[in-house]
Amino acid sequence: MTEPIIIARDVGVELGGVPVLRGVDLTVVPGEVVAVLGANGAGKTTLLRCLAGLQQASGSVDVLGRPPVDEPDFWREVALAGDEPTWYPGLTVREHLELMRAVHGSGRLEVGAALELFELVGCADRAPSSLSTGQRQRLSLAMALLRPSRLLLLDEPERGLDTAFRERLAGLLAEYAADGGTVVMVTHDPRFAEDARHVALEPAA
Numbered sequence: 499m500t501e502p503i504i505i506a507r508d509v510g511v512e513l514g515g516v517p518v519l520r521g522v523d524l525t526v527v528p529g530e531v532v533a534v535l536g537a538n539g540a541g542k543t544t545l546l547r548c549l550a551g552l553q554q555a556s557g558s559v560d561v562l563g564r565p566p567v568d569e570p571d572f573w574r575e576v577a578l579a580g581d582e583p584t585w586y587p588g589l590t591v592r593e594h595l596e597l598m599r600a601v602h603g604s605g606r607l608e609v610g611a612a613l614e615l616f617e618l619v620g621c622a623d624r625a626p627s628s629l630s631t632g633q634r635q636r637l638s639l640a641m642a643l644l645r646p647s648r649l650l651l652l653d654e655p656e657r658g659l660d661t662a663f664r665e666r667l668a669g670l671l672a673e674y675a676a677d678g679g680t681v682v683m684v685t686h687d688p689r690f691a692e693d694a695r696h697v698a699l700e701p702a703a
């Protein structure tokens with residue numbers, strides 16, 4: 499039987515004295531695409547932060563066989579795309595992708611292929627800060643998908659994307675999973691996530 503890549507048991511989080519997550523269980527095996535859905539404030543981002551080792555929780559969380567920690571060894575295997583990253587002043591879109599490839603020593607995609615796939619060819623030589631919201635989101639996702647990883651954690655990846663690109667992204671995530679990767683994403687778009695396994699989160703309070 500395939501070993502799970504994520505085992506979360508009875509996860510609980512309180513923020514400011516208010517329960518945000520209570521008794522959450524989640525098991526994810528390699529090759530799965532899991533969509534976490536729920537109302538605003540249900541705790542979806544908080545759960546993702548627990549899986550990323552960015553939020554302390556009660557219960558137990560194991561990712562890749564150990565509790566997640568915000569340290570380089572963990573991030574070499576896990577890619578996170580959530581809030582808009584800080585862009586490097588003076589570096590173009592292409593250079594951001596080149597930087598990501600250089601830092602990781604290799605990539606799942608060539609820079610040119612990533613520019614094509616994420617429809618960034620026309621703005622490759624511009625600064626990210628000069629792009630539209632959706633273009634910046636595509637760059638952020640391209641950086642996450644270009645680098646090697648075993649697990650992709652995405653917070654509302656559909657944010658700012660038009661319908662056509664949402665479809666393309668769903669396909670790219672399916673390919674990532676077919677190659678043995680695992681995706682856990684928070685989303686408000688069940689249609690974008692129609693091929694994913696849905697996990698519904700109820701508000702804890």
Ligand SMILES: Nc1ncnc2c1ncn2[C@@H]1O[C@H](COP(=O)(O)OP(=O)(O)OP(=O)(O)O)[C@@H](O)[C@H]1O
Pocket residue numbers: 513514518536537538539540541542543544545
């Ligand atoms: N730093 C914080 N301090 C106190 N409460 C917080 C903090 N961060 C989040 N919360 C609360 O925790 C709850 C869950 O927040 P979270 O962002 O995880 O929800 P979400 O399901 O991702 O929501 P959305 O769909 O709006 O993005 C919310 O009620 C929010 O107000």
